[in-house]
Amino acid sequence: xxxxxxxxxxxxxxxxxxxxxxxxxxxxxxLILDLEDATAVGQKNNARALLATKLIKKPYGKKLxxxxxxxxxxxxxxxxxxxxxxxxxxxxxxxxxDNALDVTDILHDMEALNAPKDMQLWVMIETPxxxxxxxxxxxxxxxxxxxxxxLGTNDLAKEMNIPLPTAQQPNxxxxxxxxxxxxxxxxxxxLVVLDGVFNNFNDDAGLKFEAVQGKQLGFDGKTLIHxxxxxxxxxxxxxxxxxxxxAQKIVDAFDLPKNAQLGAITIEGKMVERxxxxxxxxxxxxxKFYE
Numbered sequence: 001x002x003x004x005x006x007x008x009x010x011x012x013x014x015x016x017x018x019x020x021x022x023x024x025x026x027x028x029x030x031l032i033l034d035l036e037d038a039t040a041v042g043q044k045n046n047a048r049a050l051l052a053t054k055l056i057k058k059p060y061g062k063k064l065x066x067x068x069x070x071x072x073x074x075x076x077x078x079x080x081x082x083x084x085x086x087x088x089x090x091x092x093x094x095x096x097x098d099n100a101l102d103v104t105d106i107l108h109d110m111e112a113l114n115a116p117k118d119m120q121l122w123v124m125i126e127t128p129x130x131x132x133x134x135x136x137x138x139x140x141x142x143x144x145x146x147x148x149x150x151l152g153t154n155d156l157a158k159e160m161n162i163p164l165p166t167a168q169q170p171n172x173x174x175x176x177x178x179x180x181x182x183x184x185x186x187x188x189x190x191l192v193v194l195d196g197v198f199n200n201f202n203d204d205a206g207l208k209f210e211a212v213q214g215k216q217l218g219f220d221g222k223t224l225i226h227x228x229x230x231x232x233x234x235x236x237x238x239x240x241x242x243x244x245x246x247a248q249k250i251v252d253a254f255d256l257p258k259n260a261q262l263g264a265i266t267i268e269g270k271m272v273e274r275x276x277x278x279x280x281x282x283x284x285x286x287x288k289f290y291e
Contacts, residue, residue, distance in 0.1 A: 005286040006030055006064065006221040007237035008230050009150075009194055013038035014067075015047035020054050023063075028230050029221065030064035032150075035080050036071070036095050044076045048083050055087035064090050066122065071096035072106060081106075085113045093122045093150060098129035100136040107144050120145050122192070126152025128159050131178055138185035149186050150223060151179070153196025164199065170209050176217075183218040195219040201226035211236035239283050247280035 009030035012019050015038070023031050033055075039047045055065065067089040069080035073096070084092045092115075094106055103123060110121060123130075123137065123146070130137065140146045153175065157164050162174035172179075179195075186193035195214035198207045211222050211233050222233045239247070249267055254277040259265050264273045 005238070006192060006194065008221055008224055008233040009064075009066065010224045010227065010230060011038060011068075011197070013047070014051040015039045015043040017050055017054075020051070022227070024059050024061075026227050026230060027234060028063060028224070028227075029234070030066055031060060032066045032068050032093060032223065033089075034068045035076070036068050044070070045079075048076070048080060052083045052087055055089065066091040066093050068093040068095065068124075072102065081109055082113060085110065085115045085119070088116055089119065091120045091122050091147065093124065093148075095124040095152065096127065097123045097137070098127055099133040100140060103137055103140055103146060104144075107140070107146070110145070115145075117145075120147035122146070122148035122150055124152045124155075125149050125178075125182055126155035126159075131156075131181070134181055134185050135188075138189040138191060141189035141191045146191065148192035148194070149182055150194045151182060151196040154199070156196075165206070165210070167203070167206060170206055172210070172213065179214075179217050179219075187218070192220050193218075195222045197223050197225045198229065199225065201228050204232060207232050208236060239287055244284065244287055247283045250277050250280040251284065253277075 006029050008028045009032055010023070010026065010028040011032045011034050012023050014020070014033050014035045020033070033051055035044065035047055035051065051067070067084040069084055069092060070076040072094065081092065092110070097103055103121070107121060110119070121144075125131065125134065138149065154164070156162065156175070156178065160174070163169070165172050183193055185191070195210070198210050200206055207229055214222055215237055221237050224230060224233055246268070250272055253259060253265055253267055253272075254274060264271055266272070
């Protein structure tokens with residue numbers, strides 16, 4: 001999973017059968033099928049049953065299937081977790097975690113349910129305590145099935161008293177330190193890390209600004225709330241044709257026998273090191289996954 005592209009991860013309400021069906025044909029790289037915020041309290045049990053019936057049929061092809069369950073302190077957590085394990089979701093996403101012990105408890109619950117070995121746990125980073133304990137949480141990625149961090153920017157904005165971006169003030173400056181810390185923790189411990197959502201799904205320019213900003217910061221991709229947002233996120237987070245051409249040139253050049261023992265060579269007038277060849281190979285591998 002580490003090398004596959006996750007440019008776009010679309011939240012879809014698990015309570016909406018029409019939306020679950022529509023998701024089959026959408027070009028999102030991942031689907032976050034949501035039993036938490038997108039599902040009303042009175043619909044939780046019905047949504048769980050609906051989602052179980054849907055997922056048992058494996059309808060989403062090579063899209064990464066992520067089930068966001070309700071928080072461990074909720075009345076629905078146990079049933080949600082059992083269902084997600086039973087249908088063999090690719091990833092279980094858990095909200096409202098504060099520390100490494102919270103994560104360890106869920107990991108133990110997954111083991112007790114005999115979750116498949118390749119099933120990952122991802123966690124929402126959306127509370128001040130989670131930010132304070134970020135590196136202890138991320139370190140579990142080295143020793144467990146923890147595989148990803150997902151930014152919950154709406155919750156963080158509320159908890160941290162950070163204004164949400166507007167057309168007049170789009171840069172999200174209040175989040176930058178937290179974003180960089182999350183990305184650093186993810187890179188240190190080999191985790192996927194996804195940017196938060198952009199709420200105005202009719203504002204293409206605002207979404208593009210955030211996606212470009214997130215890519216520059218180092219996020220793997222962006223979480224989305226509406227199908228209209230998928231194409232922009234996919235385009236921004238994908239490598240351009242020029243980038244792919246250069247990447248292939250770098251890989252081909254280092255594959256030449258005369259360069260086999262060299263640590264750096266010149267390509268198009270620029271010094272290129274072997275680490276750039278590794279980066280180029282990773283870029284090409286990601287691009288191939290969604291050809």
